[in-house]
Amino acid sequence: MANRLANSTSPYLLQHADNPVDWWPWCPEALAEAAERDVPILLSIGYAACHWCHVMAHESFEDDDIAALMNEHFVNIKVDREERPDLDAVYMSATQAMTGQGGWPMTCFLTPDGKPFHCGTYFPPRPVHGMPAFHQVLDAVAKAWSERRDELVEGAGKVVDHVVEQSGPLRQQTLDDEALTSAVTKLRQETDPGYGGFGGAPKFPPSMVLEFLMRHYERTANPAALSIVELTAEGMARGGIYDQLGGGFARYSVDGRWVVPHFEKMLYDNALLLRAYTHMARRTDHPGARRIATETAEFLLRDLRTDQGGFAASLDADTDGVEGSTYVWTPQQLVEVLGDDDGAWAAETFAVTEEGTFEHGTSTLQLPADPDDTERWQRVRERLLGARNRRPQPARDDKVIAGWNGLTIAALAEAGVALGRPEWVDAAGEAARLLLDVHDVDGRLRRSSRDGEVGDAAGVLEDYACTADGLLALHQATGEAGWLAEALRLLDEAVDRFAAEAPGAFHDTADDAEELFSRPADPTDNASPSGASALASALLTASVLAGPDRASRYRSICEQAVARAGALVMQVPRFAGNWAAVAESLLAGPVQVAVVGETESSRSELFETAAQRVPGGAVVVGGQPDTGGEIDAGGVPLLADRPLVDGEPAAYVCHGYVCDRPVTERDDLVRALAR
Template sequence: MKANEHNISSKISQHETKTPHRGKPNRLIHEKSPYLQQHAYNPVDWYAWGEEAFQKAIRENKPVFLSIGYSTCHWCHVMEYESFEDEEVAKILNENFVSIKVDREERPDLDNIYITVCQAMTGSGGWPLNLFLTPEKKPFFAGTYFPKTERYGNPGFIAILKKISDLWKTNKESVIASSEQITKVIQSAAISTPGEILTKETLQHAYAQLRDNFDSIYGGFGSAPKFPTPHNYTFLLRWWKRSNDPTALEIVEKTLERMGRGGIYDQLGGGFHRYSTDEYWLVPHFEKMLYDQALAAIAYTETYQATGKVFYADSVRGIFTYVLRDMTSPEGGFYSAEDADSEGVEGKFYVWTPDEIIKILGEKEGNIFCDYYDVSKEGNFEEKNILHVDKPVDTFSKMRGIKPAELEEVLRTAREKLFSVREKRIHPHKDDKILTAWNGLMIAALAKGAQALNEPKYTQAAMRAADFILNTLRQKDGTLLRRYRSGEASIPGYLDDYAYFVWGLIDLYEATFEVKYLKIARELNNHMIENFQDEKGGGFFFSGKKNEQLITQTKEIYDGATPSGNSVALFNILRLGRITGNTEFEKIAEQIIRAFGETIKQHPSGYTQFLCALDFVLGPTKEIVIAGEPGSDDTERILREIGKRFLPRKVLLLHPSKDKSIEDIAEFIKEQKIVDNKATAYICINYACNAPTNDIHKIIQLLE
């Protein structure tokens, strides 16, 4: 759900989120998507997206009603409860329309096109996304959530259906003319005009925009609602590193600390909720998305590397604890999301009263816990309490006259007891499909975390997930599929699937030095270039040659809730170019930057992941080769020094003396060998190489 969709998110209607199983199921019962299956017992005669539905629309001369959402979307549940389970609404839909349900997480290509339509027609967009199309798939009316009947100025869904049905029957020509006009506008939006190369001034401009929009009291940007948007912080860290401007780091630290202490972070179970409905990071929309966990973990990891502060490391561990406990399949892949609602009520799973807490912990510990996590009789969310931290441990311990270490122990054991009780509650619905793209992000996050925290279990989890994707979602021709669920892998991969997964594989190589991951990253990157590149305009289309051909192609560049595929692809190409010594990649990177340069210059703070890649282009970069044996003490010592430092413009290779397979990918390292039987560092800065050294103090000096 997007911010501009519904500002009443904190006053959630208490509707059931799961459709009661009644009567005969519709054809969605055969779909693998949890979202489509949630609608399988609606009286609406739903179709999945496909030719069968559009042929029926042509045959029966009916417009198409297209409804796009996802399984953990609160307002999708509300609209289902109010309208799609309603016999009156279903009768109108079934008699006058062909109705299609789409899971936006399975088919982001459709979502990209039709949300662009909605934004162009209404000025905003979000989910549920509802459109009316001609049988030729061309849109003529769009909106988001509609109540069954008119409410708070929102038009009623029944009235809309009757009006559109009458218009189709009485003036179909004008409807078709309108759909043609809208389609032309959308098609023209995909054309990009190459511009000039971007410079350091673009980075500075983006920083200034973020700084001017920063909330210096509570952190984050603007006012409520507040979204995490972690690539804003990874960009700011890079600007701080480049400019030595302390304000950039202060913005990052203020925000990540407030987020980590706020209600947007699950203080008992770990992990971040989707966004905060207020400016204080207190009351979240309680949904948990895999991509938010991955991107937040990356931002907290890099901030830990930049500052060395334990709070950020603990936040990373909390995120990974949640993901490895609750979001990991037995085969090793990562699930997509958890709902905001349980038992029909948003947030019910997560909130507490003081009486509940004191009953579990006892009077003394219970009162300490309630004071620390700001739990009161009045409550902060519908007469109950979202746990959050107003004061750091040191401040609170002084106020209470308790030693910080003792307080930490009291809080730790209290959290464990309360978590154990919470586990017995009815859990929110889990969307257990496994998406290649989002798994790529989590693999990258775990690999980065493993290096920074020197934690092998994160490496193992990342390897298991990568191997699962490679074994189940990579086809014999080397291309990727997007989705796995209940034993079925399906849907040709989109740009994000390639870009995000390659990102994960590059980081996983740097964490493991397993050459197969780097080799496959290069192969998949080549498939991506071959299948998605816009050879005329530069950059990459969201859909490739193996995807369904729709009414237009989109080219995503905005770095929103997730970074755009083009931003990530650019960074991957740059890193692989430096790792392999392939200068052709530098040319492709320049084409991508030119393709989007004019767009980005207009409002650079909207493209912060892209600017992380631009920061790499502008350098100085470090190419680090460690000649040494994997697992040996001297090699590991050097790698620990590298892992704990914030080195955003580095690539890292290991060159063992016994295994030469890395030389097949990076020929230039053949002569970079162990000196004096000790692990040796070869550090080049912007193509100029320093003398090899195995003196750890000299290595640290070069890294700094």
């Protein structure tokens, strides 16, 4: 018999709908039930692609005896962290405060009014490696609630006070050229000199840091910044973290050499990495950047696109409960698919050995060096991918998350123009239309949808900011004013609803969102941009697209926000990559290019040249000359008062508030963008 999760739009919650645990979704009724029964809440937070979430579910939540303990002593609430990042943020803060670490599955015990008094992550069914069994934890918490409730409630109050105290805005600090150069120096000191990336195992793709370093190199010609980018991008692209057959990146590498991934593929990672490799492809001579960008875009469109035109959240790490089984190979399996000669060649090319690099003698596929015979390589890849597609496949979490789709829209729109793939721009437009048609409810964004049905969770700052950024990228790619109008509407809503009292500081939830014990406001860039840094980025772009009536306000808010993150960039630049990238664009202007011509074909050479050569964070818009006026009436402010030159298409290049003379020749535009 299904529990209360059966009607959820979250695939993760639906995975638990048949558990013997009497699960509730997070809702006022669940808290009221705990108060009426006078029992604690057991809050379990995870997500669909999480390997250890699946393990704990199979070991404990499907066990009748453990479920009986849970049902007797607790009101049990299951949360998808991707649907409710606000809940995840505040309870992760409490978990880290209590234990010094965090992760998923997250297991928190709360008072009936939602205050945490005991937190942890994964608990095994039997004691192991110093961890108590889950049933022992349940018994101990239930006994403590019965015998020492006052002590638990007092402790919960102290935890809440600590989390609230730590969540205040950072002090303002200027991010000038010296500060950003210092951040590059710090990153260089932390770079793995052998394989790129930062730190040891596990090693995560530093997509936003790479974007910052690229922008810094473009502005200053600092070779240290470019060397980190090239080393890291090369290491990831050749390692097992990159899918050498199907394209796209796994979530992270369990080792320091990018060899063995944790196999789930997340939408946000691939959107951010698509943008980073596109940036490399258009601004450096790195030979593989265009290929990696192209294959990553194709992966997104082939494996994560939904029937409604949006993009699914993730592919699971497991296949039928076994991690990575879809992706790994033995030499014999290669021979079975390819024959003796091609099988042996593939084993050498992809570093597949008898000993294996993964489990049970299997290997992930790597590409230590580019093959001499590219035609053979492509043929072998196609045959192996065909064989792999006949294996059991990992599950897909097909909910559409607004913010992550915004990142994908921006990446596809930018890559489509820069790499000459208009179909990617079309796909970005379809995803944007889904967000506006389905997620935009009464002028407010909702966080997620599935199969075209919108969920109940309100959009957080990330959703507004990243969706707006995607729409701004679409406006640039297409010249259509409608995308700009919608982006500005979302940005105005975000500034009004999410701003904190301190200038430049923002909360992650709106002013009318559900009140939790702490209002989340995390400024750090982690796996994806923080909501505040994403907003600052979108505001800066909008400041040069929206026209003079909005420009100064948007830029001022952006500058205040970046100053609020100054200490973060200088102290821990690995966790402030997007902030640093925005700061670089502020110092660079950002660069603006307006291309005018009576027809799309007449201006295409200048527009494509600009789109393929501008630095990161730049703005490029093409359209008919003097297309100014009201945005809602189809006007494009960046094209206002920009006529043809002697009847010829022209490009107007500006750096900040200083504009060059318009040019009509491609070579002149290249020189203007190179300075």
